[in-house]
Every structure is written in C-alpha cells, then in structure tokens.
Amino acid sequence: MADRNIEKVEYWRWEESRWQNPEITDWRGSLVTAGVDIGSTSTQAAIMADGKLYAYASIRTGSNSPSSAVDAMNWALAGTDLTPEDLRYTVGTGYGRVNVPFADSTVTEITCHAKGANYIYGPTVRTLLDMGGQDCKAIHCDENGAVTSFMMNDKCAAGTGRGMEVIANLLAVHVEDIGEMSFRIDAEPPPVSSICVIFAKTEATNLMRSGWSKEKVLAAYCHAMALRVARLLERNEMRLDFAITGGIAKNSGVVKRIERLIGAEALRTDYDAQIAGALGAALMGKALYEKKGGKPR
Amino acid sequence: MSTETLFEKAELRNSSVTAWKEQGKKVIGTVCCHVPEEILHAAGAMPYRLRATGVTDLSEGDTWMSTFTCSYARGTLQYLIDGTFDFMDGVVSSDGCLMAGRIFDNWKYVDGNAEKKEFYLKQIAAPRMYNENAVGYYHDYLEQLRTELGAYMGVEITDEKIRASVALYNETRRLIRELYDLSKSDAPVISGTERLKLILAASSMPKEEYNEMLKDFLAKAGSRPPISDYRARIMLVGSALDDPEYIKVIEDKGGLVVTDALCFGTRYLWEPVELEGEDVLTSIARSYLKRPVCPRMVDLHDEFADLIVKFCKDFQVDGIIYERVKYCEIWGGEGLYFDAHQGMKEAGVPLILLEREEIMTNVGQLAVRAEAFIEMIEK
Numbered sequence: 284m285a286d287r288n289i290e291k292v293e294y295w296r297w298e299e300s301r302w303q304n305p306e307i308t309d310w311r312g313s314l315v316t317a318g319v320d321i322g323s324t325s326t327q328a329a330i331m332a333d334g335k336l337y338a339y340a341s342i343r344t345g346s347n348s349p350s351s352a353v354d355a356m357n358w359a360l361a362g363t364d365l366t367p368e369d370l371r372y373t374v375g376t377g378y379g380r381v382n383v384p385f386a387d388s389t390v391t392e393i394t395c396h397a398k399g400a401n402y403i404y405g406p407t408v409r410t411l412l413d414m415g416g417q418d419c420k421a422i423h424c425d426e427n428g429a430v431t432s433f434m435m436n437d438k439c440a441a442g443t444g445r446g447m448e449v450i451a452n453l454l455a456v457h458v459e460d461i462g463e464m465s466f467r468i469d470a471e472p473p474p475v476s477s478i479c480v481i482f483a484k485t486e487a488t489n490l491m492r493s494g495w496s497k498e499k500v501l502a503a504y505c506h507a508m509a510l511r512v513a514r515l516l517e518r519n520e521m522r523l524d525f526a527i528t529g530g531i532a533k534n535s536g537v538v539k540r541i542e543r544l545i546g547a548e549a550l551r552t553d554y555d556a557q558i559a560g561a562l563g564a565a566l567m568g569k570a571l572y573e574k575k576g577g578k579p580r
Numbered sequence: 581m582s583t584e585t586l587f588e589k590a591e592l593r594n595s596s597v598t599a600w601k602e603q604g605k606k607v608i609g610t611v612c613c614h615v616p617e618e619i620l621h622a623a624g625a626m627p628y629r630l631r632a633t634g635v636t637d638l639s640e641g642d643t644w645m646s647t648f649t650c651s652y653a654r655g656t657l658q659y660l661i662d663g664t665f666d667f668m669d670g671v672v673s674s675d676g677c678l679m680a681g682r683i684f685d686n687w688k689y690v691d692g693n694a695e696k697k698e699f700y701l702k703q704i705a706a707p708r709m710y711n712e713n714a715v716g717y718y719h720d721y722l723e724q725l726r727t728e729l730g731a732y733m734g735v736e737i738t739d740e741k742i743r744a745s746v747a748l749y750n751e752t753r754r755l756i757r758e759l760y761d762l763s764k765s766d767a768p769v770i771s772g773t774e775r776l777k778l779i780l781a782a783s784s785m786p787k788e789e790y791n792e793m794l795k796d797f798l799a800k801a802g803s804r805p806p807i808s809d810y811r812a813r814i815m816l817v818g819s820a821l822d823d824p825e826y827i828k829v830i831e832d833k834g835g836l837v838v839t840d841a842l843c844f845g846t847r848y849l850w851e852p853v854e855l856e857g858e859d860v861l862t863s864i865a866r867s868y869l870k871r872p873v874c875p876r877m878v879d880l881h882d883e884f885a886d887l888i889v890k891f892c893k894d895f896q897v898d899g900i901i902y903e904r905v906k907y908c909e910i911w912g913g914e915g916l917y918f919d920a921h922q923g924m925k926e927a928g929v930p931l932i933l934l935e936r937e938e939i940m941t942n943v944g945q946l947a948v949r950a951e952a953f954i955e956m957i958e959k
Contacts, residue, residue, distance in 0.1 A: 378944065393952035430956045432930070435949060 295448035295458050296343070297325075297530070300555065303338040303362050310337060310365065316572060317359075317370045318564025319352045320392060321379030324416025324444050325530060327561035328355035330365065334569055336402075338363055339558050344416075348382035356385070372572035374564040378417075390567045392560045393420055393433050399563030400526050401428025404550045409522035412512060412541070412549075413559070414531035416444040419512055421519040428563070434519040436511075443508075444530045446480045447537075450504050453484055454497045465501040465536030472499050474507035483507070501536065509540035516545055526550040528559035586793050587774070589781035590824070592633060592659070596785035597667055600626050606669035606733065611656070611683055612676025613843045613873060614706035616864050618749050618853065619725055620672065621787065622741035623733040629783035630665065630683070631822040631844070632656045632938050644686040645679075650905045651938035652820050653679040660687045670700030670732070672725065677876055677910045680820075700732040709879045710869045718865040726861065739860045746864070750852045752787050755794045760846060762798075763838040764895055767806035772816070772837025773828045779844055780822065810836035811958045812898040815891060815929075817841040818914075819905035825940055830901065833951040834958075839895040841888050847873045875917075876910050885921040892929050899957040900931040901950065905938065930957050 313332035320327045321344060329339040340358035344351045352375070360367065367385060375383030376395040383389070396413045406426040413420045422433040436443075451458035472495070475486045487500050495503075508531075527549045531537050533556065542548050554562075589596055600607060608620050609630040617627035632655025640661040641654030659665050660683070673684035684703050691699075704721035707714035730737040759778060762770050778797070782790050811834030816827070822844045827837050840846055853867040869877075872884035891897065902918070904911045915933050918924050924931075932953045934946065 378948070391948055391952040391955060393948070394955045430952065432932075433952060433956070435945075 292455070294451040294455055297458050299340075299342045301338070301340040301358050301362070302555070304336055307332055307335065307337050310363070310369075314569060314572065315365065315369055315371055316565045316568035317356065317373040318395065318561040318566070318568055319356060319373065319375050319383045319386065320377040320395065320558075320560035320564060321348050321352055321375070321382060322377045322392070322416050322560070323418075324448070325557065326351040326355045326377075326379075327558045328352070328359040329558055329561035329565045330359050330363070330370070331562070331565040331569065334566060336554075336562060336565075339555070339561060341555065341557055344379070348379035349384045352379070352383040352385075371577075372568040374568040374571065376560050376564040376567075387568070388571060390564060393422060393435075394430055395560045395563030395567060396420070396528050397422050397424040397430045397563065398428040398566045399559030399561070400424070400528050401426075402562055402566060403528070403552050403554045403556065403559055404524070404526040407524040408526045408550065410516065410519075410525045412516060412525070412527045412529075414443060414512065414527060414529040414537070416530065419443055419515060419529070419531075421512075421515045423519065423522060428566075432519065434515060436515055446478065446483065446508070447504075447531065447534065449480050449484060450487060450501070453487055454491075454500060456497060456501065459533070461501050461505070462533070462535035462537065462539075464498050465505045466539075467498040468496075468502045471506065472503045474510055475500075475503045476507075478504075478507045478511055505534070505536035506540055508537050509544055512537075513541055513544040516541075521545055521547065523547060524550055526552075526556075528556045530557045532556035583774075583797065586781060586797055587777045589785045589790070589793070590633075590777040592631075592664060592784070593667065594781070594784055596789055597626075597628070600786065601667050607667055608700060608729075609660075609665060609668045609671040611671065611673035611680050612706070613848050614674040614676045614868060615672050615704065616722060616853075616868055617787075618742055618745040618864060619722060619729065619737065619861075621745040621748070622737045623729045624735055625669070625729075625733060626786050628668070629844075629848075630656050630660070630668075630671070631780070631783070631820075632659060633780065633822045634825075635659065635938055637662070638939065640690075644690055645682055648907060649682065650679040650819070650907045650909070652822070652905050653683050655938040656680075657683045657686055661690055668699075670702070672700075672702045672704065672729075674704050674706040676706060677908075679907070679909055700729060702728060707869065708876055710877060711879075714869055715862060715865045718869055719859070719862050722861045722865055742860050742864070743855060746853045746855060746860075748787050748791070749849065751791055752782060752794075753849045753852050755791060755798065756782065756846075756849050758798055759794065760839060760895075762801055763836075765806075766896075767808040768836065768838060769801050769804035769806050771807060771827075771831055772814070772840070773824045773831055775837075776821075776824045776827055776844065779848060780824070782849065783844070807836060810834055812836070812954045813838045813896055814954075815839050815841070815888070815895065815897040815900045816845070816903060817888060817900055818903040819908040819911045819936075820844060821903060823938070823940065826903070826936065826946070829940075829943055829946050830950045830954075833947060833954055835899075835901075835950055835954045838897065839891045841874075841884070841891065843874060846891070847871070874910055875914050881917060882921070885918060885924055888918075889923040889927045892927050897929055898959065899953060900929055901953065902931055902933045903936050904933060906935050
C-alpha cells in the first residue's frame with residue numbers, strides 16, 4: 284500500500300531570529316560584553332557594546348546545551364565583524380548557565396532577567412514576570428534592575444512555554460498564532476481545570492470532542508495559564524510598573540488575560556522580550572568586568 | 581583525632597553505635613527534640629535521634645503514611661521499616677508534631693514483631709504551651725517514662741542519675757554553643773555543612789564520647805583554614821533539616837550558613853536545663869517547654885522570632901533561608917507571622933521561603949533559588 288503523502292508540520296516550532304543594531308557601525312573602542320541564556324526551551328545570545336545592545340540571536344535549545352550556546356553566539360556574531368576573542372567578558376545564565384563553554388562567569392536568570400527588563404522597559408519596572416519554557420518567576424526589582432525579592436513556580440512545565448507548545452501541536456495551530464486566535468470567541472470560556480500539561484492535553488481533547496472550537500479551547504487554556512501566573516504575582520505582591528519577559532510575553536492571549544486578572548497593564552516594548560535574560564547577562568558581564576578592574580574572572 | 585573521625589559519627593550506623601551494641605548495651609531512638617534524652621541516658625541507654633538523612637527510597641513510608649505527609653517523617657519511618665535502624669532497642673516519641681507522631685504509630689502497627697523483640701515503645705505528650713499546667717502535664721509523662729523505661733532497662737532511674745545526666749548534657753550544650761561561636765567571626769573556620777554533621781554526630785553517639793571529641797575539635801579549630809571567600813552569610817530556619825547535602829548546595833553557591841534555628845541545629849541542645857531545687861523532672865519539663873524551639877510552641881512565637889533576630893545580629897546574617905518541608909504542619913504559615921513581627925521588620929533581614937523534600941531530587945531548583953537569593957543580598 285502506498286504511503287499517504289502527509290506533510291509533517293511542527294506547530295510548536297517558533298521562528299528563530301537574529302537582530303543587529305543598525306545604529307552601531309563601529310564597535311572598536313567599546314567594551315564588548317556578551318550574555319548567553321540557555322533556557323530549557325530556547326537559547327539566546329546577546330552582544331552589547333558599551334552597554335548598548337549590538338546584536339542577538341534566539342534559537343531553540345537542542346539536546347546539547349554547550350553546542351546550543353555556541354550556535355547562538357556564532358549566529359549573533361555573524362554579520363558583525365566581531366570574533367569571539369573580541370568579547371571581553373561573557374556571562375552564562377539560564378538553567379544551562381554552567382554549560383556555556385566560553386563564559387567567564389555565571390549569574391542566575393532571575394538576576395539577569397531583572398537587569399534585562401530594566402534595559403528593555405526602563406527603570407520604572409518594579410514587578411517582572413518572566414514566563415519561560417518550563418518555569419515562571421515573579422520578580423521585584425528596583426530602579427537599577429537589582430532584584431529585591433522573587434518567587435518561582437513549582438517544578439514542572441504546567442502553565443509555561445513548553446505547555447503552550449504541546450497545546451499548539453495538539454490543536455495543529457502554529458504557536459505564534461495562539462494569542463490572536465484565542466480571542467476569536469463569542470464569550471470567554473471557563474479556564475481548563477488543569478494546566479498540568481498531561482491533564483490539559485486530555486482535557487483539550489475532550490473539549491474538542493464535545494464540540495468546542497479550537498479558538499475556544501485555546502482561550503480556555505490561555506485563561507488557565509493567566510490565572511496561574513496571576514496567583515504567583517499576587518503571592519509576591521503586585522507593584523507597578525509591571526512588565527513581562529520570556530517567550531510567553533509574545534502571546535497576547537496570555538498577556539491580555541493576565542492584565543485583566545491583575546488589573547494592570549504590562550509595559551510594552553519593541554524589543555524581543557525573550558532576550559531579556561541574555562541581555563541582562565551581557566550587562567552583568569559589563570559590570571563584572573569593570574568591577575574586576577578590566578580582567579575576566 | 582581527625583575531623584573525619586568526628587564526621588564519621590554523623591553516619592546513621594557509625595562506629596560508636598557499633599561499639600555500643602557490641603558491648604550489649606541498648607540504643608533507644610527518639611522522635612522530636614521534646615524527648616528529654618537525659619532520662620534515657622540516666623537509664624543507661626544511648627539516646628539516638630531518629631532521622632531520614634540520605635534516604636532515597638520512600639516506598640514503605642509512602643505506603644503507610646501517604647504522600648500527603650512530610651517526607652522527613654516518611655523517610656524516618658522508611659528507615660525503621662527497611663532495617664536501617666535495626667540496632668534500635670526501642671523508640672520514644674513525643675507528639676512534637678502530628679507527622680512525627682505518626683512515625684511512631686505506624687511503626688508500632690507495621691512492626692508486629694516489636695513486642696517479641698522486646699522493644700521499648702513509648703509515646704509522651706509534650707504540651708504546645710508553656711505554663712504551670714503544661715509543666716505539670718509534661719512532668720507526669722516524664723515520670724511515666726522514668727518508671728517504665730527503668731523497668732525495661734532493669735534499673736532504677738534515680739534523681740541522682742538524672743542530675744548527673746543533666747550535667748553531662750549541659751556540657752554538650754555549652755560545647756555546641758562554642759561550636760556556633762566559631763561562625764560569628766568574619767572568616768569562620770567551619771562551614772554550615774560541617775557543623776550540621778557535628779550536630780548529627782551529637783544526636784547519634786554517646787554524649788561522654790562526643791563531648792571529648794568536640795572539645796578536641798574546638799581546641800584545634802584555630803588551625804583550620806578560615807573561610808572568607810563566601811558571598812553572603814545565611815541563617816537557616818524551618819522544618820527539621822537532617823541532610824548536610826542540602827546546606828552544601830547553598831554553600832557551593834557562596835552562601836555560608838553561619839547559624840540556624842533548626843531542631844537539628846541550635847534548637848537541639850542549646851539552652852541549659854536548670855535544676856532549681858524543685859523536683860528534678862519538673863525542672864526538666866520546665867526547661868524543655870520554655871525553649872523557643874519551633875512554632876509548635878504556640879505561646880512562644882514572639883520569643884522564637886526574637887531569637888532569630890538576635891542570631892541575625894550575633895552572626896552578622898545577610899539573609900534568612902526559610903526551608904519548609906512540603907506538608908510541614910508546624911512551619912506551614914510561619915512566613916506570614918515573620919512578616920508581621922516587629923523585631924523581624926526592624927532587623928530588615930531579607931528572607932526567602934524554599935519548599936523542599938527529604939529526598940534531594942530537586943538540587944537544581946534549590947541551587948538556582950539559593951544562588952539568586954545570594955546574588956540579591958550579596959554586598
């Protein structure tokens with residue numbers, strides 16, 4: 284029997300990206316530092332010249348963290364005339380921070396995200412929600428982007444980026460379209476009762492069988508995810524201004540529902556909020572380099 | 581004597597336990613630091629505080645206690661059932677907390693051979709308040725313990741014997757306070773990981789031998805290399821913590837644990853038992869009940885918070901890690917209380933709550949939280 288020719292689509296696969304600052308034409312004479320954020324799901328490399336974002340790359344974390352770090356950094360460097368030797372200080376961050384082979388030191392993603400958000404959103408940010416691939420964090424920070432307290436979620440992928448990817452695959456909806464699609468509904472449905480990825484998958488399947496549209500299921504899932512992080516924010520007390528970093532910051536279906544639940548709008552930015560960790564790491568690299576009198580390590 | 585020799589005593593079945601058993605003497609396990617070890621010691625038994633250090637399998641504990649109970653209690657029950665504590669000749673438990681109380685109940689139920697093996701099993705009630713009624717009530721249980729344990733051991737536990745044991749234990753307490761004093765300086769000569777091992781050793785070997793070994797350790801402590809490359813000075817408060825590996829994760833990230841308010845720490849043997857001329861067991865009951873040990877003492881919350889504030893000052897603490905075993909009944913809501921306590925507010929020492937399980941499966945999650953906290957408070 285001949286095989287059916289079915290195109291295999293990976294709906295979860297978000298677009299990897301690279302960006303370079305057109306305003307920086309010559310980095311020579313600048314202190315060039317870098318940050319690499321190896322998350323459970325994505326890896327970013329950011330390069331800064333004198334504390335100004337020069338280039339970044341964002342890719343999927345592969346099965347090998349060190350090679351993900353190298354790949355991300357090589358892509359960020361491509362197009363610039365920088366070589367790895369020109370990076371004066373590199374900080375590794377994220378869950379794979381100890382697996383950045385060329386890092387001079389490591390700093391946790393909590394500290395780096397606060398620093399990065401301070402750069403991206405400005406010094407008024409006091410509460411930061413970092414929604415990553417497999418965890419989320421509610422962070423308080425001061426006007427310098429220094430962490431003053433933080434709270435992390437539990438130990439699984441429930442209600443995080445990876446959970447969203449699983450739902451995208453299940454419903455055959457591109458992950459980047461989920462946010463917009465989740466508002467194509469007549470009325471907001473109740474949230475799915477569980478955001479455990481396993482149970483939510485079962486529940487979503489059942490809802491589809493019972494006649495719910497994909498949009499309605501997505502709305503219910505985004506709603507549940509928003510509820511979960513709203514509780515995390517409440518537990519750590521809400522202070523304005525409020526901002527979101529991490530991949531889910533790009534999902535309007537979750538962001539707008541969080542805003543509705545907490546009664547506050549998140550700051551908006553033209554930057555890719557997913558690079559906040561790497562960006563913060565590069566800024567930490569600059570600070571550490573200067574603190575150590577211009578010597579790495 | 582090398583430090584390693586003393587650290588070896590922190591092992592569950594250490595060389596002192598083996599030597600004790602070879603002499604045909606009895607080891608009595610205790611649950612909770614509200615079992616006055618002095619009475620067991622006066623009977624000629626070796627008190628041994630039961631714990632779950634290093635447990636990796638909770639199958640028996642889960643079977644009998646359900647996974648919705650604290651993993652420290654389940655781990656201790658596991659060791660009782662799986663034979664790890666087969667050198668025990670008895671168990672004396674207090675109702676220190678509901679979870680720990682169930683270790684005793686379940687084991688008594690599970691181990692049908694306990695009576696055949698001539699085990700001594702006793703549960704005493706330790707009131708959760710400190711007042712004269714509570715002292716009297718607790719005293720009555722201690723009197724029962726004295727009578728029944730004496731019969732089991734075939735000795736009379738006289739006041740004189742108890743007084744001698746109290747003197748010995750007060751010496752242990754004095755030495756342990758001296759041990760903690762080592763961490764008050766800017767460059768302590770002992771880490772929190774090492775110190776916990778020394779406290780575990782205290783709970784797992786004869787005090788006569790321990791006192792001599794600790795004295796020797798303290799006399800030579802000056803020659804130990806000072807630790808100055810830490811990033812922050814940490815105090816640990818919270819649920820029973822009997823695993824040095826937990827502290828090691830924090831210290832590997834640069835957070836030197838300089839003090840604690842833990843029942844396998846300063847709260848184990850610290851405040852001396854005062855024999856004030858009244859009945860000896862009344863004095864013991866009073867001394868044990870008036871200690872601010874943990875939030876189980878419902879009318880000593882202020883004293884407990886005051887103690888934490890005092891330790892913060894004495895040990896130059898930069899931040900407090902409040903570790904709570906999942907489903908811990910005693911430490912469930914203490915964070916809210918700390919937030920409201922005036923002394924804690926004024927001290928302004930940053931505090932983070934970290935939930936944990938007895939089995940160290942979440943090292944990565946602990947490490948990132950501890951490291952971020954250290955980055956936050958680092959000066």
